Amino acid sequence: MGNREDLLAGAKRCLMEKGYAATTARDVATAAGTSLAAIGYHFRTTKALLNEALFEAMAEWGAELDRALAHDAGPDATPEQRFEAAWGRIIESFARLRPLWSIQFELIAQMDRSPELREAFAGVTRQARLGLAEVFHRLDPDTDEATALALGAFHQSLLGGVAAQWLVDPETAPTAEELTRALRAITTEFGQG
Numbered sequence: 001m002g003n004r005e006d007l008l009a010g011a012k013r014c015l016m017e018k019g020y021a022a023t024t025a026r027d028v029a030t031a032a033g034t035s036l037a038a039i040g041y042h043f044r045t046t047k048a049l050l051n052e053a054l055f056e057a058m059a060e061w062g063a064e065l066d067r068a069l070a071h072d073a074g075p076d077a078t079p080e081q082r083f084e085a086a087w088g089r090i091i092e093s094f095a096r097l098r099p100l101w102s103i104q105f106e107l108i109a110q111m112d113r114s115p116e117l118r119e120a121f122a123g124v125t126r127q128a129r130l131g132l133a134e135v136f137h138r139l140d141p142d143t144d145e146a147t148a149l150a151l152g153a154f155h156q157s158l159l160g161g162v163a164a165q166w167l168v169d170p171e172t173a174p175t176a177e178e179l180t181r182a183l184r185a186i187t188t189e190f191g192q193g
Contacts, residue, residue: 004042006032011053016099020106055120061100069135086136087176094166101163129153
């Protein structure tokens with residue numbers, strides 16, 4: 001690896017260990033085994049380096065989530081079984097990806113002061129929603145994009161909420177079975193109304 005790649009790898013390690021706001025240029029340079037000047041040479045600013053490292057880490061997280069959700073519940077699985085199986089895998093991934101989830105919540109609080117972060121997060125939102133609709137509903141976004149975006153937004157909201165609860169207290173955060181039970185109760189109530 002060259003200095004640029006070393007800096008990105010060091011920045012990702014620091015982000016996972018210290019978070020976004022607490023990571024300094026010196027931390028990254030030490031973790032990368034480079035000089036402080038290398039940051040300026042390759043990225044101009046520490047913030048630019050941290051943002052690029054964060055975007056790479058988020059892409060890796062997305063790939064990990066895709067792999068976790070790629071294991072289908074089976075060709076004969078009902079929508080309820082697919083929902084529960086997918087949420088079981090998502091919740092299992094929280095332990096492996098806890099630092100990245102923590103950073104995302106940290107950054108949400110800082111978005112008003114960082115337009116480039118807001119823009120980056122907003123840029124992936126649409127694709128994330130379409131992808132979630134495909135995973136949970138086997139819905140081709142090209143067939144019915146509006147419905148895919150609505151369903152994806154529902155699952156994205158659920159994902160953020162469950163992740164927040166899991167970060168606060170994994171022991172009391174909802175399980176896949178509890179989410180399925182709640183969704184079943186809601187749909188039964190809708191059917192009666």
